[in-house]
Amino acid sequence: MADTIGIVGGGALGTLLTSRFLAAKADVRVVVRSPSRLEMLKRDYPALRGGTDAELLRGSDLVLLCVKAYDVPAVARSLAALDLRETAIASLQNGWGHMEILAAALPRLPLLAGATSLGAYLDERGSLHSDEDGRTLVAPWRPTDLPSAERAAEALRRAGLKADTCSDARAVLWRKLVLNSAVNPLTALARCTNGTLEAEPALFAIAERAAQEAARVGWKLEVLEKGFDPVAALRSVLRETAGNRSSMLEDLGRGRRTEVEEITGAVVRLAGEVGESTPVQAALLTLIRAAERRPQN
Structure with a gap:
């Protein structure tokens, strides 16, 4: 494998x-913020x-952004300072609004939006535990970026991962937002794996309403296809990722800042702009904000 990733x-x-x-056997270059994490x-x-x-990223064919959504502005500035010429930038962030930040900072580079159901968490030693059966969808942010999206998906497949391309990045991101906003806050509050949400009817009823609310906002914004079924998609992702622990569950449990503002907060804010009621989403946002302010046991 000759890719520089x-x-x-x-x-x-x-x-x-x-x-x-x-x-x-790819040439892999990893940039992290924490020296202690680098040692691990x-x-x-x-x-x-x-x-x-x-600077380590110079010469990469593809750069995959795997940082928190709230770190994207700082990462965008760092990438812009490198004055890269042809490197494709693929964002695998949760949330909404990060692609616009990248597009403003990197107007000449191919930009790709990604959504993945790969499951992973780090234990107390920093060692990886993962479920690599999930699929990653890569979409071009601009129509001219489609060839780069196809090359990125092929690179992921060569690494033994399931990957496909899609032409509509905004639909990909909003579908991801529907599912993240229904699953992540609820698993964090209930302290459970994704699959538990389907196994327990009371929890699934809350997740179902949250997904439906987010989908209605997407339809009003005209970024989500009319044929999208949020409940079927929710059931599918819960089964596909049944053993996964959401990033919000991990972050909240370890006393770290969550991405609730970029996920649930984005749904609630945009719902207000289009006049759509989202009481379940608003309640989940309030509860996670409150939980973030309290020490976790």
Whole structure:
């Protein structure tokens, strides 16, 4: 495998992708913020080319962004300072609004929006636990970026991961937002795996209403196709990722900032702009905000 792959972020997803691309003999360059996390990665992957400086990404064919949504502005500035010429940037963030930030900072580079159901978490030692059976969908942010999206999907497939392309990035991102906003806050509050939401009818009823609310906002914004069935999609992702622990569950349990503002907060804010009522989404947002302010046991 001759690809040169840059990965920004040493969390669970970034580590999973690092492990797969290294196994496929790609030239992998990983940039992380924390020196201690870098040490852990090098402990588990001695051949890794890693560092804390974005300069390491020069020469990459593809850069995968695996940072939190609220870190995208800082990452965009770091990438812009490199003055990259042809590198494709694929964002695998949760939430809504990050692609516009990247497009403003990197107007000449191919930009790709990604949605993945790969499951991973890091244990207390920082070691990876993952379910690599999920699928990743890659979509061009601009029509001219479609060839780059196809090459990115092929690179993921060469690394042994399931990947496809789609032409409509905004629909991909809103479908992802529908599911994340229905699953992540609820699993964090109930302290359960994704599959528990389907197994327990009371929890599924809440997730179902949250997904329906987010879908209605997407339809009013005209970013979601009319034929999308939020309940069927919710059941499908819960079964596909039944054993997964959501990133919001992990973050809340470890006392870290969650992405609730970029996920649920985005749905509630945009619902207000289009005049759509989202009481379940608003309640989940309030509860996660309150939980973030309290120490976790």
